Amino acid sequence: DSGVTQTPKHLITATGQRVTLRCSPRSGDLSVYWYQQSLDQGLQFLIQYYNGEERAKGNILERFSAQQFPDLHSELNLSSLELGDSALYFCASSPSGPRTDTQYFGPGTRLTVL
Amino acid sequence: AQTVTQSQPEMSVQEAETVTLSCTYDTSESDYYLFWYKQPPSRQMILVIRQEAYKQQNATENRFSVNFQKAAKSFSLKISDSQLGDAAMYFCAYRSFSGGYQKVTFGTGTKLQVIP
Numbered sequence: 345d346s347g348v349t350q351t352p353k354h355l356i357t358a359t360g361q362r363v364t365l366r367c368s369p370r371s372g373d374l375s376v377y378w379y380q381q382s383l384d385q386g387l388q389f390l391i392q393y394y395n396g397e398e399r400a401k402g403n404i405l406e407r408f409s410a411q412q413f414p415d416l417h418s419e420l421n422l423s424s425l426e427l428g429d430s431a432l433y434f435c436a437s438s439p440s441g442p443r444t445d446t447q448y449f450g451p452g453t454r455l456t457v458l
Numbered sequence: 459a460q461t462v463t464q465s466q467p468e469m470s471v472q473e474a475e476t477v478t479l480s481c482t483y484d485t486s487e488s489d490y491y492l493f494w495y496k497q498p499p500s501r502q503m504i505l506v507i508r509q510e511a512y513k514q515q516n517a518t519e520n521r522f523s524v525n526f527q528k529a530a531k532s533f534s535l536k537i538s539d540s541q542l543g544d545a546a547m548y549f550c551a552y553r554s555f556s557g558g559y560q561k562v563t564f565g566t567g568t569k570l571q572v573i574p
Contacts, residue, residue: 346502377562386549387503387564400561432501447562449495449503 348450362423369437376418379434464565479535481550491553498546545572
């Protein structure tokens with residue numbers, strides 16, 4: 345158990361809908377990262393937040409947005425869902441400080457878009 | 459942009475034998491970390507080993523070790539005395555600190571099969 349929690353574990357929805365994925369980082373970790381892993385693919389970095397502020401952006405679609413709240417939990421919002429958005433979405437957190445190395449991954453949320 | 463290449467989609471090894479997984483990367487930066495993550499069928503991402511680019515000594519964690527060749531931009535993972543529990547997808551990852559931000563790039567993975 346990495347200490348990172350993600351809810352829900354599974355999510356099934358229809359095209360065009362909007363969903364919210366939630367992540368709680370390890371206690372004390374200020375950085376949160378979101379990744380997308382499509383079937384049998386590697387992880388695509390989406391976005392990073394540090395203490396409530398966006399720090400880095402990867403291949404995140406305009407239909408996707410994220411935020412980190414004062415209690416440090418983060419939410420990833422996916423809208424106008426398409427079939428291709430079906431994937432495993434991981435959240436990871438890392439220890440405090442602008443320069444940290446190890447990311448601890450949550451168990452992921454499996455999103456299925458029908 | 460940084461890229462990470464894992465040229466072996468699948469590998470197999472006999473139990474108790476040694477296997478090496480390859481990873482190459484492309485970067486113009488000098489300050490970065492490299493990682494190997496394991497993803498078993500449970501899909502959990504588990505850190506196996508990490509290497510800091512400024513350290514010449516190869517990292518070792520029990521049965522796992524790396525061969526880090528900075529000039530060649532190569533970062534291979536050696537698993538000794540392979541066990542059935544080592545069967546998983548293995549991802550190589552690169553993290554830079556360019557501009558104070560952490561950007562992470564993952565390879566496409568190598569699926570390791572361990573044969574009893």
